[in-house]
Amino acid sequence: xxxxxxxxxxxxxxxxxxESLSREVTGGCVSDLLSYTMANARAGNIWITIxxxxxxxxxxxxxDLAGVVVAGGQEPExxxxxxxxxxxxxxxxxxxxxxxxxxxxxxxxxx
Amino acid sequence: MALRHFSRSYPVLGGAYYLAGRxxxxxxxxxxxxxxxxxxTRRVAIAAYEAEMNICxxxxxxxxxxxxxxxxxxxxxxxxxxxxxxxxxxxxxxFSTAPEKARAxxxxxxxxxxxxxxxxxxxxxxxxxxxxxxVELVFVARPxxxxxxKGGRQ
Numbered sequence: 639x640x641x642x643x644x645x646x647x648x649x650x651x652x653x654x655x656x657e658s659l660s661r662e663v664t665g666g667c668v669s670d671l672l673s674y675t676m677a678n679a680r681a682g683n684i685w686i687t688i689x690x691x692x693x694x695x696x697x698x699x700x701x702d703l704a705g706v707v708v709a710g711g712q713e714p715e716x717x718x719x720x721x722x723x724x725x726x727x728x729x730x731x732x733x734x735x736x737x738x739x740x741x742x743x744x745x746x747x748x749x
Numbered sequence: 750m751a752l753r754h755f756s757r758s759y760p761v762l763g764g765a766y767y768l769a770g771r772x773x774x775x776x777x778x779x780x781x782x783x784x785x786x787x788x789x790t791r792r793v794a795i796a797a798y799e800a801e802m803n804i805c806x807x808x809x810x811x812x813x814x815x816x817x818x819x820x821x822x823x824x825x826x827x828x829x830x831x832x833x834x835x836x837x838x839x840x841x842x843x844f845s846t847a848p849e850k851a852r853a854x855x856x857x858x859x860x861x862x863x864x865x866x867x868x869x870x871x872x873x874x875x876x877x878x879x880x881x882x883x884v885e886l887v888f889v890a891r892p893x894x895x896x897x898x899k900g901g902r903q
Contacts, residue, residue, distance in 0.1 A: 672802075673860035676795050677867065681787070689855045696770035700777055700794045717767065 639663050639748055641704050644684065645730060648742055650707060654719055655728030661704045663748055668740045672697055679703060684743065686736050690714045695721040695729070704728065709736040750890050753783050756816040761804040763830070766854055769805040772813045773798035780817070786890065792868035793822050793888050799861040800826035800884055806851045807831065808881065822888040824869075832878035840866075840874070 642659040645652055652659065664682030669675045670689050679685055681702040687694060688710045695718055698706050705728030708714050714722075714729055722729045732739060759772035777794040785793075797813060804811035808830025816823045833839045840862050847857020866872045871887035 670855050671858040671860070672855045673799065673858045673864055676798060677860060677864050681791070687855075691854055692767050693770060693854065693856075696774060696798070700770070700773055700798055701791070 639746060641684070641728060644743055644746065644748070647746055648732060648734070648739065650730040650732050653714060653729045653731055654722035655705060655726055657726055658705055658728040661728075663704045663743075666740065666743055666748055668736055676701070684748070686739050686743075688712045688736060690718060692717045692721045694718060695725060695727050698722075698727045699725050705730055707732060707736075707739050709734060709739045750786070751819050752780075752785060752817050752822070752890060754818050755779065756814070758812050758814045759801075760812050761801050761808075761810065761826075761828075763805060763807070763809045763811075763828075766805055766851070766856070769801045770798055772801050772815070776815055780822075789822070789888060789890055793824070796865045796868040796886050796888075797824055799864045800824060800886070802856055803861050803882075803884075804828045804830070806847050806856055811881070820890040822890075824884075824886040824888075826884040826886075827881065828883075829881045832880055833874075833876040833882055834878050836874055836876060 641661050641663055663684050666684045667675055667679035668686045670687050675697055679701050682704050684704050686707045686709055690712050694706055707730045709732055711733040773794045776797050780790040800813050808828035811828030814825045838844055842863045843859040845857045845859035851857040869886040870889045873885040876882040
C-alpha cells in the first residue's frame with residue numbers, strides 16, 4: 639500500500655515530504671524510544687510516535703522509512719519540519735492517538 | 750566486494766541532542782554512494798547513531814572515527830566523560846544512567862550498546878572512570894549480510 643492511500647484513509651495532515659507519498663509502505667513501528675525504532679523498523683516502514691524533536695527525522699532518514707506519523711495531536715517542532723523538508727522525509731500529523739493510528743493502518747492491511 | 754577507502758573523524762558535543770546523528774547520516778550517504786550493500790549500510794548507520802548518542806548523552810565531548818578499507822568498516826567512538834564503573838551492568842539491555850532530559854526525548858532506554866552489539870561483527874568496550882570511554886566496532890562486508898546481524902562478539 640502506498641503512503642498516499644494511508645494519508646487519505648486516515649485523514650492525516652501532510653506537513654513535509656509530499657514527494658514521498660508514492661512510496662510503498664512495507665510495515666510499521668510504534669515507539670517513542672528512538673533506539674527501539676532503530677532496532678526494529680525496516681526500510682519502507684511507517685513509524686508512529688509522539689516524539690516531536692528533530693532526531694525523529696534523523697532516525698527516519700537513516701532507516702529509509704516511508705514516513706513518520708506524529709500522533710496524539712502533538713505538534714512537531716519547527717526545527718523538525720525544517721529538517722524533514724530538507725531531507726524529503728514525510729512528517730504526517732493527526733489528533734488521533736498512536737494506538738488508534740496503528741490500529742487503523744493495520745486494519746488497512748499493512749503488516 | 751571491496752569498498753573504496755575513506756576515513757573521517759566526526760566531533761560530537763555532549764548535550765547537543767539536536768546535532769547528534771550527523772556522523773551516522775554522513776556515513777550512510779557515503780556508503781550508499783559507493784553501493785555498499787544496503788544491509789551493511791544499515792548496520793553501520795544504526796551503530797554510528799547509537800555511538801554518537803551515547804557521547805551526546807553521557808560525555809562532555811568526543812568523536813566518532815570511521816575508516817573504510819577493503820571489506821571492512823571500523824568505527825571508534827572516544828569520549829571525555831565520566832567513564833563506566835561496571836561494564837557488565839552497562840551492557841545489560843535496559844540498563845541506563847541517562848538523565849531525565851535524554852529520556853524525555855526518547856533516548857537513554859538502555860538499548861544503545863545492545864544495538865551496537867547486534868549490528869557489529871566485533872564490539873570492544875573500554876572505559877576508565879573519570880576519564881572516558883572507548884567503543885570499537887568492526888563491520889565486515891559479506892555475501893550474506895542477513896546472517897551478520899546475529900553477530901556481535903565481545
